[in-house]
Amino acid sequence: MDVTITKNDAKTFVVLNGRLDTTNADQFQKDITPLMEDPAPDFEIDCTEMQYTSSQGLRIFLMLQKSVSSKGGKMVMVNMKPQVKEVFDITGFSNIIKII
Amino acid sequence: MNAAAKTSFSRRLSSTVVLITSILFIVAIGVAAVSSHLILADEAHKSAENLLDATIKEIENKLIRVEVSVKNTVTTVQKLKNSPEKMYDITQGLVMENDEILGSAVAFVPEYYKGVHFYAPYSFRVSDGKVESKQLGTAQYDYFYSDWFQIPQLLGEPCWSEPYFDEGGAQEYMSTYSYPIKDDQGNVFAILTADISLSGITEFLASIKPYPSSYVSLISRSGRYVNSGVNDDLRGETVFSTQFLMGTKENEDINQIAADMMAGNKGKHKYRVGNKISFAVYGPVSNGWKASITCDYRDVLARTSKMHMILVLVVLVGLLILFLSCYSTIRKLTKPLTDMSESALSIAKGNFNTPLPDIKYDDEIRHLRNSFDYMQHSLTEYIENLKKSTAENERFESELTIASDIQMAMLSSDFPENGNLGLHAMLKPAKEVGGDLYDFFLMDKDTLYFAVGDVSGKGVPASMFMAITRSAFRFIAKTGAPMNDVVSQINNSLCDGNDSQLFVTMFVGKLNLSTGELEYCNAGHNPVIVNGSYVPVKANLALGLMPGFPYQLQTVNLTAGSRIFVYTDGITEAERSDKEQYGEERLLECIRGLKQSCSDKEVCESVVKSVHDFADGNVQNDDITVLSITLKQTTASLA
Known part of the structure; x- marks a missing residue:
């Protein structure tokens, strides 16, 4: 799972690439630490190239979402593949995380 | 490392040292031997040349004494030429006067005295010092054609004859000095002779021995041996016929020596017969004869050869001592390695507390020992940790198994x-x-x-x-x-x-x-x-x-x-x-x-x-x- 973070004015663009599974979930959590520490988060997460996410991956997105919500920030996930979107839908995460 | 390998290590190293030392010694001895041989050979050449000069001088002195006696007698013959009967007294006096002279004759040309075809009064030494006389020329002994008469008559000069064996008289090898006596017109009318035995000269020559197997040769004007120095039977033979008689192959060097001697030159030449290398120094004698001294190089170098033998023996003993001391030193040096390998083996078997041997000197072996010591401690620590973590893992795994059992039981x-x-x-x-x-x-x-x-x-x-x-x-x-x-x-x-x-x-x-x-x-x-x-x-x-x-x-x-x-x-x-x-x-x-x-x-x-x-x-x-x-x-x- 490759994570590319670029900051543009107040908005932060995050590009995810690859599979997020048990083997790399810990690394992914480390990779997005800067996002967790952002005092005024406004994230757009591009999921065009994200192939899969496991339940551990969901948990990390949830933690990120909670961190964003607690600071009154914004977070949106875009261009999600249908099979990935399905996981978010089944688990009800689409109710918590904004996916467009 | 086992005992055999260690032994061979010491032996190998000692052998190498000894081998290299041997090569150095061989080269050194070789150089010393060659240079000392060269010096000795040079000295031998010089001393042989000096000896030859002295020998020639001695022979010449002998001959000159005879020549002087004869010359002194010539005037007497000339004075008394008209008293033929006095000639007996003259020859007798000459023989009596000079010990060297065995016989003397005054041989007149044919018909010098009218009606007398042969006239040659001859006096000769018989046993117990007495001198007898007789008339030499007879119909059976026509001396006019003998060399001793004819050659000086023709040359008009005195000369020494070729050596010959006097069968009828003295029964020994002789040479005759013939002096042509001329009248007032310068015509030769008689030949005065003096015979000498060559045994005196040969005995003298035999006594000259600078080296045990060296010898002196004396050859006549025509190249015949007066004294071969080797074998009396060769007397009268030439250098060339000798080679033929002895059945030896013609030797270029010997031929060259002979030719050079015959040319009356003084010189020195080396030659080889079989595996024997010799040298000859040679020179002319005043009467046309030639003398040579031949020496075997083995004799010349015998002294140094002996010295070299002793040197080689000393070196061999030295090398043996070197080998033994190298061997024991290396063994002693590698002993700690052996001890360490034993310790290592013991450690490998699991006895981690095996003490390592103490190394006396601060050298590579001690460094090795210290590294080994470090390894031993690290290994001990590592194994201790491994034991601990293995135990922990086992405990954790057993707990996990229990947890799994509990979870499954919950279902x-x-x-x-x-x-x-x-x-x-x-x-x-x-x-x-x-x-x-x-x-x-x-x-x-x-x-x-x-x-x-x-x-x-x-x-x-x-x-x-x-x-x-x-x-x-x-x-x-x-x-x-x-x-x-x-x-x-x-x-x-x-x-x-x-x-x-x-x-x-x-x-x-x-x-x-x-x-x-x-x-x-x-x-x-x-x-x-x-x-x-x-x-x-x-x-x-x-x-x-x-x-x-x-x-x-x-x-x-x-x-x-x-x-x-x-x-x-x-x-x-x-x-x-x-x-x-x-x-x-x-x-x-x-x-x-x-x-x-x-x-x-x-x-x-x-x-x-x-x-x-x-x-x-x-x-x-x-x-x-x-x-x-x-x-x-x-x-x-x-x-």
């Missing part, structure tokens, strides 16, 4: 099987302890509660969360509340203090066995399959995320013979090596392919086997849980 395995109901479930954790769960219980004979859940994550934390969830389900469901309330209450209790952000997806259902009504609530879990098709489920939200989330209740009415299949995403997300997932389509296909008569156990086993076959050995990433329920008949259907 009901008492599957109800009666005329109305069939039920079976299977759970295969990916690790020892998993995060999946299933549960079911009959509230009363007509009411079945069941649940299947999946905690995010795996391992011990997930399994603990799973245990909490399962207990909450049991506890809360038994209150008889509607399923959405049950789920909401579980959610609230899980949210409370969920700092680790774990969550659980769950499907809970309540099946009325008499009516066939299924009341269910889904909390972010995979949809369920009823009679080979997915039933519509609301996603709601996984549990533990948001307290107070409004979970919605759903119901569906089932007919007798209906089969409910609940699973976790370990089934649909099982992967092959090419990352292709098992998926819902394959699952539906598998279930639809099963006969209606299959037991629930067979359904579970078939699905698990299908997933297992699909994965084809690929590692199971997630826990797998399946639950199959068959509503065999309803009270309503009976009625």
